[in-house]
Amino acid sequence: MENFIFENPTKIIFGRETHKQVGKEVKKTSDRVLLHYGMGSIKKSGLYGQVVGSLKQADVKVYELGGAQTNPRLSLTIEGARICRENSIGSILAVGGGSAIDSAKAIALNACYEGESMWDFVTKKAKPSGALPVGVVLTIPAAGSESSDVAVITNDEGMQKWGYHHELIYPRFAVINPELTFTLPADQLASGAADIIAHVMERYFTRVKNVDLTDRLCEAVMKTVINNAPLALKDPGDYDPRAELMWASTIAHNNLLNTGRIGDWGTHKLAHELSTYSGVPHGAALAILFPAWMKYVYKEDMDIFQKFAVRVFDVYPEGKDMESIVLEGIDKLMHFSNSLGLPTHLTDIGMGSEAIEEMAEKTQLFGTIGRFMELDKQDVVRIFELAI
């Protein structure tokens, strides 16, 4: 086990009706809030009205900025910061999923920075000295951004998508009401489930030895998703499987599962490029790319891939050699993704090899990627090819 520091300050407020408490939570941070959301689905669902009602009841003045899109854009976060500064807004409330939350985190950083934007932090030109407090009302179990220290932002110039980590951007609180997901389209729920599992896999596949407890905690979260995602899809109004997925999505990404481990995160970089190029949702991109990554790297340390197959996907090991067990585990992962309606090949989303060179090139912007196995451009090309 590696030495580590673990500190996660996000207050989780979980359960039925909890979104109606959001006003008093925001009020603890500021009297003026920027309500930030996506493409308007919260207005159709009625959530917008309930959140604004709760804020007004708590005597919080509401400013708003919609338009956070899948793969949220840097330009919108610069606009958000301008609104915050011009109106002395002291707090940001993201209502939505990972895109709205990541966008809100970037606004929070921009608003306290005198330079142009937090992209200077991504490129290491500057360091942040502060951030506005961010609160969250979560509407989809997927990104885990509601209790993480990371924001994944796409720079409109050059369409580069990158994740930025800093302890300043842990949300102050996250309101998680599984009822808010009852109307979520099935493909978004499936993509979210793939995202949760991928967040755990990035941490699980490590070269660090003797990490028994976190191995088992990772397996617990993955098995929960595998059991509950199909139930959630089958009956969209069933509270319990959605509650399991929502709490799993938070725990998958709140840094508990990588305590003492060194995660990989190479596949996420590939998935960012695939999403940026094709528009495919993040979770679906991960469902396509993770099996390919596994096939490319498993020979580096078969023990952990065997453990994954046996403990997470219940591959029966008797009478089989290690490699067969590993491959059966990868096969079962793909089968699970397909059973949720997710793609597992580039051809499933109408792509072939045409963009591989370009995408692979972009993953190397800051050098090689991946910690389980260091991947240069040629490795990345081969992984994309395995995904065709």
Place this chain on the structure above:
Amino acid sequence: MENFIFENPTKIIFGRETHKQVGKEVKKTSDRVLLHYGMGSIKKSGLYGQVVGSLKQADVKVYELGGAQTNPRLSLTIEGARICRENSIGSILAVGGGSAIDSAKAIALNACYEGESMWDFVTKKAKPSGALPVGVVLTIPAAGSESSDVAVITNDEGMQKWGYHHELIYPRFAVINPELTFTLPADQLASGAADIIAHVMERYFTRVKNVDLTDRLCEAVMKTVINNAPLALKDPGDYDPRAELMWASTIAHNNLLNTGRIGDWGTHKLAHELSTYSGVPHGAALAILFPAWMKYVYKEDMDIFQKFAVRVFDVYPEGKDMESIVLEGIDKLMHFSNSLGLPTHLTDIGMGSEAIEEMAEKTQLFGTIGRFMELDKQDVVRIFELAI
């Protein structure tokens, strides 16, 4: 799943050599610290000198109070608060295990209270309005107090032992270096392992349904302890199993595992009385009493006891009826405790039925106990009798 709020502010600093950072962590909270510890083992081991050295290097003025004993006494915490007030001490550093930490938490409450002591909070005569920040250097994996909101204190008058919960007493930070446990006596390590498992079992055995994720997280922690405690006892200088136990002890008690659940905690109350009466360590008391509690209550909901047997102790279920599986699970738990050298019957510690009435009476001080099954005095008597 029940609605819940989860917020744990403790910063965990985990790994080799980490105790040497303690000075700079304390300095963030105050320039004057009360160093609080137990019966002097930290002086023999040399830890005392290293901690004081780190504090002085960080320019923190050190006051000290030793003497925190197993089942820490209220009277010492009143004395500690007096020292804090007279010297304008702004922070408390506990070096030790659960006793030193719980005692430090009580000092922290007393120091900010104008009444006599925090026992007024236990008896609900008053509410705390503040507490000094508490930091921890942990020396034994057991109590989980290093990242919990509870202090278990024994009132010298009447020898009542009670746990007090309040968010004010989450430690500000906990330094956890598994190397510090290399010299721990085997019986203390074994008792600690029993304490960790008991903390999980109190949360695991719940009447709340559909708590799949936290079921699995609980099982992960219990299996980690079952695998690693024997390894830690076998080779006291082996870092890894001790690291697993230390991190497991923290996670077992930091409130993550009871999110969405309602724990029982009846057995802890019985164990408090048994320890107060007999002086038997807390973990050993739990090793004696938990199997008896399980035998008394399992018919109330056999499903969860069957799950425990199969998933935690690998009881092979095929061809067995549910009750046999449940009883085999309890038997395996007792066998595990015995394998660590722990008692599992009152007779193992030289007791019979002589104190049962008196101990049972004291558990009912504030009414019936237990949430999985509500226990009145007669129930408690029967459980103690099953433990003979």
